[in-house]
Amino acid sequence: xxxxxxxxxxxxxxxxxxxxxxxxxxxxxxxxxxxxxxxxxxxxxxxxxxxxxxxxxxxxxxxxxxxxxxxxxxxxxxxxxxxxxxxxxxxxxxxxxxxxxxxxxxxxxxxxxxxxxxxxxxxxxxxxxxxxxxxxxxxxxxxxxxxxxxxxxxxxxxxxxxxxxxxxxxxxxxxxxxxxxxxxxxxxxxxxxxxxxxxxxxxxxxxxxxxxxxxxxxxxxxxxxxxxxxxxxxxxxxxxxxxxxxxxxxxxxxxxxxxxxxxxxxxxxxxxxxxxxxxxxxxxxx
Amino acid sequence: xxxxxxxxxxxxxxxxxxxxxxxxxxxxxxxxxxxxxxxxxxxxxxxxxxxxxxxxxxxxxxxxxxxxxxxxxxxxxxxxxxxxxxxxxxxxxxxxxxxxxxxxxxxxxxxxxxxxxxxxxxxxxxxxxxxxxxxxxxxxxxxxxxxxxxxxxxxxxxxxxxxxxxxxxxxxxxxxxxxxxxxxxxxxxxxxxxxxxxxxxxxxxxxxxxxxxxxxxxxxxxxxxxxxxxxx
Numbered sequence: 152x153x154x155x156x157x158x159x160x161x162x163x164x165x166x167x168x169x170x171x172x173x174x175x176x177x178x179x180x181x182x183x184x185x186x187x188x189x190x191x192x193x194x195x196x197x198x199x200x201x202x203x204x205x206x207x208x209x210x211x212x213x214x215x216x217x218x219x220x221x222x223x224x225x226x227x228x229x230x231x232x233x234x235x236x237x238x239x240x241x242x243x244x245x246x247x248x249x250x251x252x253x254x255x256x257x258x259x260x261x262x263x264x265x266x267x268x269x270x271x272x273x274x275x276x277x278x279x280x281x282x283x284x285x286x287x288x289x290x291x292x293x294x295x296x297x298x299x300x301x302x303x304x305x306x307x308x309x310x311x312x313x314x315x316x317x318x319x320x321x322x323x324x325x326x327x328x329x330x331x332x333x334x335x336x337x338x339x340x341x342x343x344x345x346x347x348x349x350x351x352x353x354x355x356x357x358x359x360x361x362x363x364x365x366x367x368x369x370x371x372x373x374x375x376x377x378x379x380x381x382x383x384x385x386x387x388x389x390x391x392x393x394x395x396x397x398x399x400x401x402x403x404x405x406x407x408x409x410x411x412x413x414x415x416x417x418x419x420x421x422x423x424x425x426x427x428x429x430x431x432x433x434x435x436x437x
Numbered sequence: 438x439x440x441x442x443x444x445x446x447x448x449x450x451x452x453x454x455x456x457x458x459x460x461x462x463x464x465x466x467x468x469x470x471x472x473x474x475x476x477x478x479x480x481x482x483x484x485x486x487x488x489x490x491x492x493x494x495x496x497x498x499x500x501x502x503x504x505x506x507x508x509x510x511x512x513x514x515x516x517x518x519x520x521x522x523x524x525x526x527x528x529x530x531x532x533x534x535x536x537x538x539x540x541x542x543x544x545x546x547x548x549x550x551x552x553x554x555x556x557x558x559x560x561x562x563x564x565x566x567x568x569x570x571x572x573x574x575x576x577x578x579x580x581x582x583x584x585x586x587x588x589x590x591x592x593x594x595x596x597x598x599x600x601x602x603x604x605x606x607x608x609x610x611x612x613x614x615x616x617x618x619x620x621x622x623x624x625x626x627x628x629x630x631x632x633x634x635x636x637x638x639x640x641x642x643x644x645x646x647x648x649x650x651x652x653x654x655x656x657x658x659x660x661x662x663x664x665x666x667x668x669x
Contacts, residue, residue: 225625226617227465230481234617240610244603245655248662276651280618283644290622290640325663334600342606 176218180303183211187310191266194323195259198385198401205314206374206408212307212349213370217363219300220353224292228357231304232350236342239308242273246313250323263323270309277305308345315341318381318401319388337384344380348373365419372412378405443596443660444653450589450608451615451649455641457582458484458619459634462524462571465626467563471535474542474564474571474628476527480620481613483523484582488612491516491583492605495590499601505591512587513580520579524567531566539566544631549573564628574629586612597660611652615645 174182190196190204212235220228246269253265281301284290294300317323319332319341332338352369353361379402386398461483464475476483494515499508531537540557541547542564547554549570558564567575586608593604622641623634 224621226481226620227479227625230479230617230620233481233485233613237610237612237614237617240606241614241652241655244607244659248659252662272655276648276655279651280614280644280648283647284618284621289644290618292621329600329603329663333603333606336602338602338606342610 176214179214180211183207184306184310187211187307187314188267188270191310191313191317191323192262192264194263194317194321195261198318198321198382198397199404201314201318202374202378202381202401202404205311205318205377206371208307208311208314209345209348209374209377210367210370212304212311212345213352213367214363215300215303215307216349217353217366219294219297219304220357222294224294228354229346229350231300232346232354234301235304235308235349236312236346237308238273238277238305239312239345240338240342241276242269242305242309243312243316245269245272246309247316247323247325247328251325261322266313266323269313270306273305273309274302277302304349308349311345311348312341315345315377315381319384321397331388340380340384341377344373344377348377360423362423365416365423368412368416368419372409372416375405375407375409375412378402378408381405439596440657440661443592443657444650446588446592446596447611447653447656448646448649450585450592451611451645451652452642453581453585453588454484454488454612454615455619455622455645456638457487457578457580457585458616459623459627459638459641460574460578460581460630461487461520461627462567462575462629463620463623463626467626471531471537471565472559472562473626474540474566474568475626476523476567476575480623480625480627481617483520484616484620485609485613486523487516487519487579487582488586488609488616490519491586492590492608495583495587496601496605499591499594503595505588505595508591509584509587512590513584516579516583516586517576520575524572524575528567528572535565537565539568540564541568541570541628541631543628543633544570548631563626570631571629574631578629582616593656597656599660607656611649611656614652615649618644618648 187204187208190201216232220231246266249265249268250263255262278298281298284292285297316328316332319337320328348370352366356366382398382402382405385401386395458480462475463480463483464473464477465479467473468475469477491512495508495512498511502508528539538557541554542558545555547570590604590608593599593607619641622637627634
């Protein structure tokens with residue numbers, strides 16, 4: 152699988168942990184999954200750390216969307232991002248339902264590995280739908296790696312949804328989440344913005360000159376916007392143990408991430424667009 | 438009794454969503470240039486829009502009615518209206534804006550009205566606009582899809598005792614997943630039941646049946662473990 156669209160490999164700022172940004176598809180999936188899973192099982196963490204988890208989960212989703220829809224889905228790139236979040240909602244509900252059964256400690260030090268049941272359930276559903284969609288005897292889409300792609304999308308969608316529910320509700324207890332994040336309609340905002348963060352990067356950047364690092368920047372940028380909106384929601388409702396500061400910090404963090412990656416993306420796009428040669432209009436016969 | 442009803446309703450909703458998608462006239466990008474039959478957008482957007490309208494009407498009716506048939510039919514009417522208006526407006530734009538004749542590209546004679554299609558089709562094109570047969574097919578599809586979405590909503594609301602918002606969002610999540618799998622089956626564009634691609638329907642029904650059965654079981658697990666009562 153090719154990484155990046157051409158011979159032009161611009162120097163990239165290494166983004167922490169000694170990895171060059173971004174690592175290849177498998178590495179990015181693994182790193183994002185581990186980071187998001189570690190963050191999601193501690194619902195007592197401050198929102199800003201959970202926001203890092205959301206960014207990684209959505210980055211993983213966007214990378215899977217890019218990997219899968221590179222071969223042409225026939226229905227446009229957005230469909231698979233919507234599919235991921237459709238699975239994500241069901242998975243998040245399963246996760247929070249299981250959360251209280253496998254839970255250690257209370258308060259800020261609570262660990263809830265039970266929510267990962269939702270992630271596993273959606274991995275299974277995603278794998279089955281991928282196998283059925285790719286199988287010659289059933290739908291027969293003939294896309295290499297669709298099984299893995301759909302499985303990853305289900306997992307990434309569930310993790311992103313769980314983390315966002317946990318940010319807004321400040322907890323992953325079933326009743327609290329339903330009361331503070333679902334029944335007041337925040338889940339609809341999360342649904343739309345997270346699917347935007349998954350499908351929009353590749354949908355907007357695809358083309359002959361598409362380059363993976365540049366595409367993934369858009370995903371991080373949209374995740375920043377999502378953090379700003381979640382921050383406003385959090386500051387307005389102020390549900391967690393960390394008070395209003397939690398929401399305000401999340402807003403500042405989101406605005407910083409959005410601004411940084413927006414500027415970076417525009418600069419990269421400008422620099423790389425410079426090499427496009429205009430061929431002029433087709434000559435008419437005199 | 439109720440877990441079985443819940444799973445059966447979710448299964449029915451998913452299968453009806455898949456069937457509805459196959460009946461919609463979806464044109465995709467070529468239709469945006471007027472070179473293919475159907476409404477110029479993707480399957481997901483059309484079906485999501487129709488399902489959302491259906492869920493709105495179904496949710497409004499569900500506040501004062503506990504009858505599964507009335508709620509489901511009100512959802513069907515909501516998405517019916519949405520698709521009807523969408524196809525009508527698309528046709529107005531095609532006919533008076535682009536100046537093309539609504540014509541089917543897959544059949545030579547309209548199977549319902551008997552009107553000849555072939556002479557009006559521009560060469561090298563896949564048809565234009567939304568002809569009569571596609572319009573009728575789209576209306577049937579929206580009716581079935583909206584009914585499926587609303588029956589799922591009703592089951593989640595009353596058999597799984599979800600909150601109205603939670604039931605709506607979960608129904609939408611399961612519905613779009615099935616609609617997208619169905620969209621993959623038709624490869625993005627379809628004209629309606631007269632399209633040869635419609636013969637691929639059983640494959641999508643099988644896949645969507647499996648997916649929605651799994652989702653139904655998961656939803657039942659959520660209701661059971663979440664302590665929402667009434668399902669135990």
